[in-house]
Amino acid sequence: METTGYSDGTTHGNVGEGPLGPMERFSYDDAITRKFVLATVLWGVVAMLAGVIIALQLAFPAMNLGFEWTSFGRLRPLHTNAAIFAFAGNAIFAAVYYSTQRLCKARMWSDRLSNLHFWGWQLIIVCAAVTLPLGITQGKEYAELEWPVDLLIAVVWLGFFGTNFFMTLKNRRERHMYVALWFYIATILTVTLLHVFNSLSLPLALVEIVQNGRVPSGTDWLKSWSVYAGVQDAMMQWWYGHNAVAFFLTTPFLGLMYYYLPKAAGRPVYSYRLSIVHFWSLVFIYIWAGPHHLHYTAVPQWASTLGMIFSIMLWMPSWGGMINGLLTLRGAWHKVAGDPVLKFFVWGITFYGMATFEGPMLSIKSVNSLSHYTDWTIAHVHSGALGWNGLMTFGMIYWLTPRLFQTQIWSRKLVAVHFYTATIGLVLYVLAIYAAGITQGLMWRAFDESGALQYPNFVETVVSILPMYHIRVLGGLLFLTGTIVGAVNVLMTWRARPPVYEVPVEEAPALSSTYVDPPPPPSSLSANTEFGRSVDSKYLQGWFHAIWERKALKFSVMTLIAVIIASLFELVPTFMIRSNVPTIASVQPYTPLELYGRDIYIAEGCYNCHSQMIRPIFAEVKRYGEYSKPGEFVYDHPFQWGSRRIGPDLAREGGRQSLDWHVRHLEDPRMVPQSIMPAYAHLLEQDIDFAAIQGRVRAMAMLGVPYGEAVKDGAAEAMARAQAAALGAQLVAQGGYEGMETKKVIALVAYLERLGKDLTAPPTAAEETP
Secondary structure: OOOOEOOOOOEOOOOOOOOOOOEEEEOOOOHHHHHHHHHHHHHHHHHHHHHHHHHHHHHOHHHHOOOHHHOHHHHHHHHHHHHHHHHHHHHHHHHHHHHHHHHHOOOOOOHHHHHHHHHHHHHHHHHHHHHOOOOOOOOOOOOOOOHHHHHHHHHHHHHHHHHHHHHHHHOOOOOOOOHHHHHHHHHHHHHHHHHHHHOOEEEHHHHHHHHHOOOOOHHHHHOEEEOOOHHHHHHHHHHHHHHHHHHHOOHHHHHHHHHHHHHHHOOOOOOHHHHHHHHHHHHHHHOOOHHHHHOOOOOOHHHHHHHHHHHHHHHHHHHHHHHHHHHOOOOOHHHHOOOHHHHHHHHHHHHHHHHHHHHHHHHOHHHHHHHOEOHHHHHHHHHHHHHHHHHHHHHHHHHHHHHHHOOOOOOHHHHHHHHHHHHHHHHHHHHHHHHHHHHHHHHHOOEOOOOOEOOOOHHHHHHHHHHHHHHHHHHHHHHHHHHHHHHHHHHHHHHOOOOOOOOOOEEEEOOOOOOOOOOOOOOOHHHHHHHOOOOOHHHHHHHHHHHHOOOHHHHHHHHHHHHHHHHHHHHHHHHHOHHHOOOOOOOOOOOHHHHHHHHHHHHOOHHHOOOOOOOOOHHHHHHHOOOOOHHHHOOOOOOOOOOEOOOOOOOOOOOOOOHHHHHHHHHOHHHOOOOOOOOOHHHHOOEOOHHHHHHHHHHHHHOOOOOHHHHOOOHHHHHHHHHHHHHHHHHHHOOOOOOHHHEHHHHHHHHHHHOOOHHHOOOOHHHHOO
16 A cells, blocks of 8 residues: 655554454556556657647748648647647646646546546547648637537536546545645646636627628537637636636646655655645735736736736746755666656656746846747747656656556666656757747847848848757657657557556555544644653644644645635736726728638748837837737737747737738748748638628627628628628739639738728727717
8 A cells, every 4th residue: 555755754544543444455546547648658659749840840841741731820729739738738637647646545436537637638638630720719828719619628627637637636545645635736726727718708609690691601500719818818818828827837847846745755755844835835926927928918017017917037946946846766776777757757757847837037128028928938838848747747657557457567668768758858949949040039139230230131030040940850860769659669668567466455544533632733832741751843733734634625725725815816907997008099800801811820820920019119010010019909809919039029010011012921931031831822712701800890790890781691701801802803813813802812912901000090089089
């Protein structure tokens, strides 16, 4: 049987509670863990392969292959979703299912829920793999999946996984909840909160059913729009986006670290008290940090400053956890040289330390002004995702594999090959992209002696970093090779499994319902004799654990309250105080055709390469024009500010180029020499679905966009046809292609031509009326 221990070797739980009662016999469900381990390995290969493909597309644009569903804009969300939710997600579930049963001395509450969770999650991944290349997306980073998949995620995550986990906690036989369980609790509760509120959207299907009593044709029934707009949507997105990193890629992996590292090292956790400080400070502080992704944007300055302050504070608990992990190896460092599993863990924790030092540094405004929108952020993300999450996952898998498959690992030499290949590839990747990011930032802000931009043509900055992109491909290939080596090793170990798995039978007493809490520690030394013992740190620690960590429901509620309080302080003022998002009289809703074109822009994933946010930084204003204002985005569902500039910012794109230039550029971006943009020739061939435009306008009206007469039957379609015809005639007059007035390209160009024009447009008399 398994016990949980403090750093001094003592145990806690049923020990010392009096008569233990009859022993109960039970077994653990390792079959579910085996399934999640195999899924982790499979999706790990897929995720890394997708990453290598899009890295090749940036280095060699021909790798976009000319198909609409294989372009960078569509495959990049596929890679991120595969890496985060398929690879890391399945690793989390494998870690949780194996450790929770042993920490609770109880089988998972429901084998059926466990299996529904497994197959439901794989279905979600397959849905993502199908919809994202087809351009079916909400256009919100890390939350691209459309509303039916979002609903499925909620059911599988909370209904199957959450219910099973918390019912197992309720029925546990170990009274004390070990630290790993705390991090699992925080993960399940907070991810639920983040997913539900960030995913609130209005489906087109609902609008059409209410208005016309019919379901939209084709894939339009999957289309939806965020209920938030502009500044509010940006705040919600990065409240979600940063905390998806916190509570999906950090807290569950810290739980993994606290359980599997001591097991692999054969040493107890260095400091249990440090783990308490680590947990509560991380849970409370992390949730505030999201707005640091929005420095110098149109969000209120107080919000991004608050995010910066809490991000800097986050450095302390993060490094507390790293130190706790590395010092757990005290007295066991000699094992690291010969144990590749410990190598994975040590390097994983080291990358965690580096990433959690760099994150607060990047949140400082002066640093962020250089790093934001550059590949520096990409390097930072990959050092965390591949270095921390990836290496910790591989270490856990190699520790679990012989135990789950009840045989020796097929090749220990291949484990070492995997470690060195992955580590070298990762170092090559991040160093090259760090160099690329810093180069981008410095070139964008460089001025010559006359005060003009030294590199006014954006493509100059792209050309300068192409050698780094080539090195990234090499690093990615090495990491992918390591992942494939690991997959082969696990598969061969699985093939050597016994014909029938042995299922050990465990014994433990049920928790006593008559348990009495120990008395509280005396308030002063003079009162010590009343209890007949001295008030030492061990007694205080034991009392704290006995009171709080044995009450799963109260502990969970406290965790949820900490997260909600921080979230409300951050989000409510932006939604409730009108002065935070002042309106601009000249800003009007998109025309029906422009609205349709905006949906094309989102479907093609243009936000993955282009931003629409000019920061009040002199170099950006000089390059792109007047800096962006909050009131410009009040009708943007969802916002499209972007987080990376592989191409130039588009916030003031309207009027910069002719219609003919836009059409030919979309058809063949190589008309701009050395451009790495994928081609969108299919937009010149595909017809606009004019009948689908009316539903889009009505959906926007339901979200509060003042469309007036355009919501009437047939009005939006007529307006769109009229604008398309006018633009088509203008295109021909410029020497462009004929017949484009019915093609999707004209709608996209209409949207691009609208960007930035409202800010300088004079308000009409009607608009000036209060």
